[in-house]
Amino acid sequence: MFNKEYVFEEILPFFKNLNEEEKNELISKSSVTKYEKGEIVHSKNSTCTGLLLTLSGNFRVFISAPSGRQITLFKLYDRDVCMLSASCAFANLTYDVNLEAQTKAEAIIIDSSLLKKLASSNFQVMNYLLNLTQDKLSEVMYVLEQATFFSLDERITNYLLEQSRFLDSSILYITHESIANELGSSREVISRILKRFEKDGKIHVSRGKIEIINL
Protein backbone atom coordinates (compact mmCIF):
# COMPACT_ATOMS: atom_id res chain seq x y z
CA MET A 1 0.00 0.00 0.00
CA PHE A 2 1.28 3.47 -0.89
CA ASN A 3 1.61 6.17 1.71
CA LYS A 4 0.12 9.19 -0.06
CA GLU A 5 1.95 11.76 2.04
CA TYR A 6 5.27 10.16 1.21
CA VAL A 7 4.44 10.07 -2.52
CA PHE A 8 3.31 13.70 -2.53
CA GLU A 9 6.52 14.76 -0.81
CA GLU A 10 8.51 12.87 -3.41
CA ILE A 11 6.67 13.98 -6.56
CA LEU A 12 5.07 17.34 -5.86
CA PRO A 13 7.68 20.04 -5.23
CA PHE A 14 5.05 22.34 -3.70
CA PHE A 15 3.85 19.85 -1.10
CA LYS A 16 6.33 20.97 1.56
CA ASN A 17 5.08 24.57 1.14
CA LEU A 18 1.48 23.71 1.90
CA ASN A 19 0.13 24.32 5.38
CA GLU A 20 -1.16 21.42 7.50
CA GLU A 21 -4.77 22.02 6.53
CA GLU A 22 -3.92 22.03 2.80
CA LYS A 23 -1.79 18.89 3.18
CA ASN A 24 -4.63 17.09 4.93
CA GLU A 25 -7.12 18.19 2.30
CA LEU A 26 -4.82 16.94 -0.48
CA ILE A 27 -4.52 13.59 1.26
CA SER A 28 -8.25 13.24 1.88
CA LYS A 29 -9.32 14.46 -1.59
CA SER A 30 -7.13 12.09 -3.56
CA SER A 31 -7.56 8.40 -4.25
CA VAL A 32 -5.35 5.52 -5.29
CA THR A 33 -6.80 3.72 -8.31
CA LYS A 34 -5.73 0.51 -10.03
CA TYR A 35 -6.03 0.06 -13.78
CA GLU A 36 -5.95 -2.96 -16.04
CA LYS A 37 -3.85 -2.99 -19.22
CA GLY A 38 -5.72 -1.03 -21.91
CA GLU A 39 -8.14 0.62 -19.48
CA ILE A 40 -9.16 4.19 -20.32
CA VAL A 41 -8.33 6.47 -17.37
CA HIS A 42 -9.64 9.65 -18.97
CA SER A 43 -11.23 10.39 -22.32
CA LYS A 44 -12.34 13.55 -24.03
CA ASN A 45 -15.88 12.47 -23.25
CA SER A 46 -15.29 11.84 -19.53
CA THR A 47 -16.32 14.15 -16.82
CA CYS A 48 -13.35 15.65 -15.05
CA THR A 49 -10.88 13.05 -13.83
CA GLY A 50 -8.28 15.07 -11.93
CA LEU A 51 -4.52 15.43 -11.67
CA LEU A 52 -2.85 12.05 -12.21
CA LEU A 53 0.27 10.93 -10.32
CA THR A 54 1.56 7.61 -11.56
CA LEU A 55 2.65 5.03 -8.99
CA SER A 56 3.38 2.01 -11.17
CA GLY A 57 2.96 0.92 -14.78
CA ASN A 58 2.87 3.00 -17.95
CA PHE A 59 0.22 5.31 -19.34
CA ARG A 60 -0.26 6.82 -22.78
CA VAL A 61 -1.76 10.26 -23.48
CA PHE A 62 -3.20 10.60 -26.98
CA ILE A 63 -5.65 12.48 -29.15
CA SER A 64 -8.17 10.71 -31.35
CA ALA A 65 -10.35 11.36 -34.38
CA PRO A 66 -13.99 10.31 -34.87
CA SER A 67 -12.62 7.81 -37.42
CA GLY A 68 -10.84 6.03 -34.55
CA ARG A 69 -7.36 7.15 -35.58
CA GLN A 70 -5.04 8.13 -32.74
CA ILE A 71 -1.67 9.78 -32.18
CA THR A 72 0.36 9.64 -28.98
CA LEU A 73 1.31 12.94 -27.33
CA PHE A 74 3.50 11.47 -24.61
CA LYS A 75 3.86 8.57 -22.19
CA LEU A 76 3.80 8.59 -18.41
CA TYR A 77 6.05 6.33 -16.40
CA ASP A 78 6.63 5.88 -12.65
CA ARG A 79 6.22 9.07 -10.62
CA ASP A 80 5.02 11.16 -13.55
CA VAL A 81 2.31 13.78 -13.33
CA CYS A 82 -0.40 14.60 -15.86
CA MET A 83 -2.55 17.69 -15.55
CA LEU A 84 -4.37 17.29 -18.88
CA SER A 85 -6.84 14.95 -17.15
CA ALA A 86 -7.74 17.89 -14.90
CA SER A 87 -8.52 20.21 -17.80
CA CYS A 88 -12.02 20.98 -16.49
CA ALA A 89 -10.39 23.01 -13.72
CA PHE A 90 -8.76 25.36 -16.21
CA ALA A 91 -10.79 27.49 -18.60
CA ASN A 92 -7.90 27.81 -21.05
CA LEU A 93 -7.29 24.08 -21.45
CA THR A 94 -9.98 23.71 -24.08
CA TYR A 95 -8.63 20.71 -25.94
CA ASP A 96 -9.31 17.43 -24.21
CA VAL A 97 -7.12 14.35 -24.52
CA ASN A 98 -7.39 10.63 -23.80
CA LEU A 99 -5.33 8.73 -21.26
CA GLU A 100 -5.02 4.95 -21.11
CA ALA A 101 -3.07 2.46 -19.02
CA GLN A 102 -0.62 0.61 -21.25
CA THR A 103 0.15 -1.98 -18.59
CA LYS A 104 -1.43 -3.01 -15.29
CA ALA A 105 -0.95 0.27 -13.45
CA GLU A 106 -1.69 2.32 -10.38
CA ALA A 107 -2.07 6.08 -9.88
CA ILE A 108 -3.18 8.70 -7.41
CA ILE A 109 -5.91 11.00 -8.70
CA ILE A 110 -6.15 14.43 -7.08
CA ASP A 111 -9.54 16.10 -7.20
CA SER A 112 -9.64 18.84 -9.89
CA SER A 113 -11.50 21.43 -7.87
CA LEU A 114 -9.02 21.05 -4.99
CA LEU A 115 -6.16 21.49 -7.46
CA LYS A 116 -7.79 24.64 -8.77
CA LYS A 117 -8.31 25.94 -5.25
CA LEU A 118 -4.70 25.26 -4.25
CA ALA A 119 -3.41 26.89 -7.45
CA SER A 120 -5.49 30.00 -6.90
CA SER A 121 -4.16 30.53 -3.39
CA ASN A 122 -0.64 29.11 -3.52
CA PHE A 123 2.16 30.57 -5.60
CA GLN A 124 4.23 27.36 -5.57
CA VAL A 125 1.33 25.31 -6.94
CA MET A 126 0.74 27.84 -9.71
CA ASN A 127 4.45 27.84 -10.55
CA TYR A 128 4.47 24.04 -10.67
CA LEU A 129 1.47 23.98 -13.02
CA LEU A 130 3.15 26.55 -15.29
CA ASN A 131 6.26 24.37 -15.50
CA LEU A 132 4.17 21.26 -16.22
CA THR A 133 2.19 23.03 -18.94
CA GLN A 134 5.28 24.51 -20.61
CA ASP A 135 6.85 21.08 -20.55
CA LYS A 136 3.83 19.53 -22.25
CA LEU A 137 3.62 22.37 -24.79
CA SER A 138 7.24 21.63 -25.77
CA GLU A 139 6.51 17.91 -26.08
CA VAL A 140 3.42 18.44 -28.22
CA MET A 141 5.33 20.79 -30.55
CA TYR A 142 7.94 18.05 -30.93
CA VAL A 143 5.20 15.55 -31.87
CA LEU A 144 3.78 18.06 -34.37
CA GLU A 145 7.25 18.52 -35.88
CA GLN A 146 7.70 14.78 -36.26
CA ALA A 147 4.22 14.24 -37.71
CA THR A 148 4.54 17.12 -40.16
CA PHE A 149 8.12 17.09 -41.39
CA PHE A 150 9.16 13.46 -41.28
CA SER A 151 8.07 10.65 -43.57
CA LEU A 152 6.20 7.72 -42.08
CA ASP A 153 9.18 5.51 -43.05
CA GLU A 154 11.47 7.61 -40.86
CA ARG A 155 8.96 7.79 -38.02
CA ILE A 156 8.35 4.02 -37.98
CA THR A 157 12.11 3.41 -38.04
CA ASN A 158 12.67 5.84 -35.15
CA TYR A 159 9.79 4.34 -33.18
CA LEU A 160 11.06 0.78 -33.55
CA LEU A 161 14.62 1.79 -32.63
CA GLU A 162 13.39 3.75 -29.59
CA GLN A 163 11.29 0.80 -28.40
CA SER A 164 14.23 -1.52 -28.94
CA ARG A 165 16.52 0.72 -26.87
CA PHE A 166 13.85 1.20 -24.18
CA LEU A 167 13.23 -2.54 -23.82
CA ASP A 168 16.85 -3.44 -24.52
CA SER A 169 15.75 -6.09 -27.02
CA SER A 170 15.73 -6.50 -30.79
CA ILE A 171 12.47 -8.43 -30.55
CA LEU A 172 9.38 -6.27 -30.04
CA TYR A 173 5.96 -7.67 -29.21
CA ILE A 174 3.81 -5.00 -30.82
CA THR A 175 0.92 -5.02 -33.25
CA HIS A 176 0.71 -2.95 -36.42
CA GLU A 177 -2.41 -1.38 -34.92
CA SER A 178 -0.48 -0.09 -31.91
CA ILE A 179 2.21 1.45 -34.14
CA ALA A 180 -0.56 3.14 -36.16
CA ASN A 181 -2.12 4.54 -32.96
CA GLU A 182 1.27 5.73 -31.82
CA LEU A 183 2.04 7.63 -35.01
CA GLY A 184 -1.39 8.86 -36.14
CA SER A 185 -1.61 6.52 -39.11
CA SER A 186 -3.77 3.55 -40.10
CA ARG A 187 -3.02 -0.15 -39.63
CA GLU A 188 -3.12 -0.78 -43.39
CA VAL A 189 -0.49 1.86 -44.14
CA ILE A 190 1.79 0.66 -41.33
CA SER A 191 1.48 -2.99 -42.48
CA ARG A 192 2.39 -2.00 -46.04
CA ILE A 193 5.54 -0.16 -44.91
CA LEU A 194 6.58 -2.95 -42.52
CA LYS A 195 6.20 -5.44 -45.38
CA ARG A 196 8.52 -3.30 -47.49
CA PHE A 197 11.00 -3.05 -44.59
CA GLU A 198 10.92 -6.86 -44.36
CA LYS A 199 11.53 -7.24 -48.11
CA ASP A 200 14.53 -4.92 -47.74
CA GLY A 201 15.93 -7.15 -44.98
CA LYS A 202 15.54 -4.50 -42.27
CA ILE A 203 13.13 -6.39 -40.02
CA HIS A 204 11.40 -9.73 -39.70
CA VAL A 205 7.66 -9.58 -39.14
CA SER A 206 5.45 -12.26 -37.62
CA ARG A 207 2.11 -12.18 -35.80
CA GLY A 208 2.28 -9.63 -32.95
CA LYS A 209 6.07 -9.58 -33.17
CA ILE A 210 8.72 -7.56 -35.00
CA GLU A 211 12.37 -8.53 -35.00
CA ILE A 212 14.86 -5.81 -35.86
CA ILE A 213 17.54 -7.13 -38.24
CA ASN A 214 19.26 -4.11 -39.77
CA LEU A 215 17.24 -0.92 -39.45
Place this chain on the structure above:
Amino acid sequence: MFNKEYVFEEILPFFKNLNEEEKNELISKSSVTKYEKGEIVHSKNSTCTGLLLTLSGNFRVFISAPSGRQITLFKLYDRDVCMLSASCAFANLTYDVNLEAQTKAEAIIIDSSLLKKLASSNFQVMNYLLNLTQDKLSEVMYVLEQATFFSLDERITNYLLEQSRFLDSSILYITHESIANELGSSREVISRILKRFEKDGKIHVSRGKIEIINL
Protein backbone atom coordinates in the same frame (compact mmCIF):
# COMPACT_ATOMS: atom_id res chain seq x y z
CA MET B 1 3.00 57.07 -30.84
CA PHE B 2 1.73 54.47 -28.38
CA ASN B 3 1.54 55.16 -24.68
CA LYS B 4 3.02 51.99 -23.18
CA GLU B 5 1.31 52.34 -19.82
CA TYR B 6 -2.06 52.61 -21.51
CA VAL B 7 -1.36 49.53 -23.66
CA PHE B 8 -0.18 47.49 -20.65
CA GLU B 9 -3.31 48.41 -18.72
CA GLU B 10 -5.42 47.33 -21.66
CA ILE B 11 -3.68 44.05 -22.53
CA LEU B 12 -1.98 42.76 -19.39
CA PRO B 13 -4.54 41.84 -16.71
CA PHE B 14 -1.81 41.79 -14.04
CA PHE B 15 -0.56 45.33 -14.72
CA LYS B 16 -2.92 46.96 -12.23
CA ASN B 17 -1.64 44.62 -9.52
CA LEU B 18 1.99 45.67 -9.93
CA ASN B 19 3.47 48.20 -7.55
CA GLU B 20 4.80 51.54 -8.85
CA GLU B 21 8.38 50.32 -9.02
CA GLU B 22 7.39 47.23 -11.02
CA LYS B 23 5.22 49.31 -13.36
CA ASN B 24 8.09 51.71 -14.02
CA GLU B 25 10.51 48.85 -14.62
CA LEU B 26 8.08 47.28 -17.10
CA ILE B 27 7.78 50.58 -18.94
CA SER B 28 11.52 51.21 -19.03
CA LYS B 29 12.49 47.62 -19.94
CA SER B 30 10.19 47.31 -22.95
CA SER B 31 10.53 48.76 -26.40
CA VAL B 32 8.24 49.53 -29.31
CA THR B 33 9.53 47.96 -32.52
CA LYS B 34 8.33 48.32 -36.11
CA TYR B 35 8.49 45.42 -38.55
CA GLU B 36 8.28 45.21 -42.33
CA LYS B 37 6.08 42.59 -44.01
CA GLY B 38 7.87 39.25 -43.93
CA GLU B 39 10.40 40.31 -41.30
CA ILE B 40 11.46 37.64 -38.81
CA VAL B 41 10.76 38.84 -35.26
CA HIS B 42 12.08 35.74 -33.52
CA SER B 43 13.57 32.52 -34.81
CA LYS B 44 14.68 29.33 -33.15
CA ASN B 45 18.22 30.51 -33.74
CA SER B 46 17.74 33.98 -32.20
CA THR B 47 18.93 34.96 -28.82
CA CYS B 48 16.06 35.67 -26.48
CA THR B 49 13.58 38.15 -27.92
CA GLY B 50 11.08 38.68 -25.10
CA LEU B 51 7.35 38.76 -24.51
CA LEU B 52 5.60 40.20 -27.57
CA LEU B 53 2.52 42.46 -27.35
CA THR B 54 1.14 43.30 -30.76
CA LEU B 55 0.10 46.87 -31.47
CA SER B 56 -0.77 46.73 -35.16
CA GLY B 57 -0.49 44.31 -38.08
CA ASN B 58 -0.48 40.51 -38.07
CA PHE B 59 2.15 38.02 -37.01
CA ARG B 60 2.53 34.30 -37.67
CA VAL B 61 4.05 31.81 -35.23
CA PHE B 62 5.37 28.66 -36.92
CA ILE B 63 7.78 25.77 -36.61
CA SER B 64 10.18 24.86 -39.39
CA ALA B 65 12.26 21.92 -40.59
CA PRO B 66 15.86 22.02 -41.86
CA SER B 67 14.36 21.30 -45.31
CA GLY B 68 12.66 24.71 -45.15
CA ARG B 69 9.17 23.31 -44.67
CA GLN B 70 6.96 25.16 -42.20
CA ILE B 71 3.65 24.80 -40.39
CA THR B 72 1.73 27.60 -38.69
CA LEU B 73 0.91 27.18 -35.00
CA PHE B 74 -1.21 30.31 -34.64
CA LYS B 75 -1.53 33.92 -35.73
CA LEU B 76 -1.33 37.07 -33.64
CA TYR B 77 -3.56 40.04 -34.33
CA ASP B 78 -4.00 43.43 -32.63
CA ARG B 79 -3.46 43.35 -28.88
CA ASP B 80 -2.33 39.72 -28.79
CA VAL B 81 0.43 38.42 -26.55
CA CYS B 82 3.07 35.80 -27.37
CA MET B 83 5.28 34.33 -24.67
CA LEU B 84 6.98 31.73 -26.91
CA SER B 85 9.45 34.40 -28.01
CA ALA B 86 10.50 34.66 -24.34
CA SER B 87 11.21 30.93 -24.04
CA CYS B 88 14.76 31.55 -22.80
CA ALA B 89 13.27 32.78 -19.52
CA PHE B 90 11.59 29.44 -18.87
CA ALA B 91 13.57 26.23 -18.47
CA ASN B 92 10.61 24.05 -19.45
CA LEU B 93 9.92 25.78 -22.77
CA THR B 94 12.51 23.74 -24.61
CA TYR B 95 11.03 23.87 -28.09
CA ASP B 96 11.71 27.11 -29.90
CA VAL B 97 9.46 28.59 -32.57
CA ASN B 98 9.68 31.23 -35.29
CA LEU B 99 7.68 34.43 -35.40
CA GLU B 100 7.31 36.64 -38.47
CA ALA B 101 5.39 39.79 -39.32
CA GLN B 102 2.83 39.00 -42.01
CA THR B 103 2.10 42.66 -42.69
CA LYS B 104 3.79 45.94 -41.78
CA ALA B 105 3.45 45.68 -38.02
CA GLU B 106 4.33 47.11 -34.64
CA ALA B 107 4.80 45.44 -31.26
CA ILE B 108 6.04 46.05 -27.75
CA ILE B 109 8.76 43.64 -26.63
CA ILE B 110 9.11 43.11 -22.88
CA ASP B 111 12.53 42.03 -21.67
CA SER B 112 12.59 38.27 -20.86
CA SER B 113 14.56 38.50 -17.64
CA LEU B 114 12.18 41.16 -16.31
CA LEU B 115 9.24 38.93 -17.19
CA LYS B 116 10.88 36.05 -15.33
CA LYS B 117 11.54 38.28 -12.32
CA LEU B 118 7.95 39.55 -12.24
CA ALA B 119 6.58 36.01 -12.59
CA SER B 120 8.73 34.72 -9.76
CA SER B 121 7.52 37.39 -7.33
CA ASN B 122 4.00 38.12 -8.47
CA PHE B 123 1.16 35.63 -8.31
CA GLN B 124 -0.98 37.47 -10.91
CA VAL B 125 1.85 37.39 -13.47
CA MET B 126 2.39 33.68 -12.89
CA ASN B 127 -1.35 33.04 -13.23
CA TYR B 128 -1.45 35.05 -16.46
CA LEU B 129 1.45 33.06 -17.91
CA LEU B 130 -0.24 29.77 -16.95
CA ASN B 131 -3.41 30.86 -18.78
CA LEU B 132 -1.40 31.93 -21.85
CA THR B 133 0.51 28.65 -21.94
CA GLN B 134 -2.60 26.50 -21.49
CA ASP B 135 -4.23 28.46 -24.27
CA LYS B 136 -1.30 27.84 -26.62
CA LEU B 137 -1.14 24.16 -25.65
CA SER B 138 -4.79 23.81 -26.66
CA GLU B 139 -4.14 25.59 -29.98
CA VAL B 140 -1.11 23.45 -30.82
CA MET B 141 -3.08 20.25 -30.07
CA TYR B 142 -5.75 21.48 -32.46
CA VAL B 143 -3.09 22.03 -35.17
CA LEU B 144 -1.72 18.53 -34.51
CA GLU B 145 -5.22 17.07 -34.83
CA GLN B 146 -5.76 18.83 -38.15
CA ALA B 147 -2.35 17.85 -39.51
CA THR B 148 -2.71 14.21 -38.45
CA PHE B 149 -6.32 13.28 -39.00
CA PHE B 150 -7.44 15.38 -41.95
CA SER B 151 -6.48 14.99 -45.58
CA LEU B 152 -4.61 17.80 -47.28
CA ASP B 153 -7.65 18.26 -49.56
CA GLU B 154 -9.82 18.99 -46.53
CA ARG B 155 -7.21 21.22 -44.91
CA ILE B 156 -6.67 23.31 -48.07
CA THR B 157 -10.45 23.66 -48.48
CA ASN B 158 -10.84 24.77 -44.85
CA TYR B 159 -7.93 27.17 -45.12
CA LEU B 160 -9.28 28.84 -48.27
CA LEU B 161 -12.78 29.13 -46.80
CA GLU B 162 -11.41 30.58 -43.54
CA GLN B 163 -9.32 33.14 -45.42
CA SER B 164 -12.31 34.01 -47.57
CA ARG B 165 -14.49 34.57 -44.49
CA PHE B 166 -11.73 36.49 -42.70
CA LEU B 167 -11.14 38.83 -45.66
CA ASP B 168 -14.81 38.83 -46.68
CA SER B 169 -13.84 38.16 -50.30
CA SER B 170 -13.96 35.23 -52.70
CA ILE B 171 -10.72 36.40 -54.30
CA LEU B 172 -7.59 35.58 -52.30
CA TYR B 173 -4.16 36.99 -53.14
CA ILE B 174 -2.02 34.13 -51.85
CA THR B 175 0.78 32.05 -53.30
CA HIS B 176 0.90 28.27 -53.30
CA GLU B 177 4.09 28.59 -51.26
CA SER B 178 2.29 30.46 -48.48
CA ILE B 179 -0.45 27.80 -48.32
CA ALA B 180 2.27 25.14 -48.09
CA ASN B 181 3.98 27.02 -45.22
CA GLU B 182 0.65 27.39 -43.50
CA LEU B 183 -0.20 23.68 -43.63
CA GLY B 184 3.21 22.01 -43.33
CA SER B 185 3.27 20.79 -46.92
CA SER B 186 5.35 21.54 -50.02
CA ARG B 187 4.55 23.98 -52.83
CA GLU B 188 4.52 21.16 -55.41
CA VAL B 189 1.90 19.14 -53.53
CA ILE B 190 -0.29 22.21 -52.92
CA SER B 191 -0.09 23.22 -56.61
CA ARG B 192 -1.11 19.72 -57.70
CA ILE B 193 -4.18 19.72 -55.43
CA LEU B 194 -5.17 23.26 -56.43
CA LYS B 195 -4.95 22.24 -60.11
CA ARG B 196 -7.29 19.34 -59.37
CA PHE B 197 -9.68 21.69 -57.49
CA GLU B 198 -9.67 23.95 -60.58
CA LYS B 199 -10.40 21.05 -62.91
CA ASP B 200 -13.35 20.14 -60.66
CA GLY B 201 -14.69 23.71 -60.99
CA LYS B 202 -14.16 24.51 -57.30
CA ILE B 203 -11.70 27.37 -57.73
CA HIS B 204 -10.03 29.43 -60.41
CA VAL B 205 -6.25 29.74 -60.10
CA SER B 206 -4.04 32.42 -61.59
CA ARG B 207 -0.62 33.84 -60.64
CA GLY B 208 -0.66 34.85 -56.95
CA LYS B 209 -4.45 34.71 -56.92
CA ILE B 210 -7.13 32.13 -56.12
CA GLU B 211 -10.80 32.74 -56.80
CA ILE B 212 -13.27 30.58 -54.92
CA ILE B 213 -16.05 29.37 -57.24
CA ASN B 214 -17.77 26.49 -55.48
CA LEU B 215 -15.71 24.95 -52.69
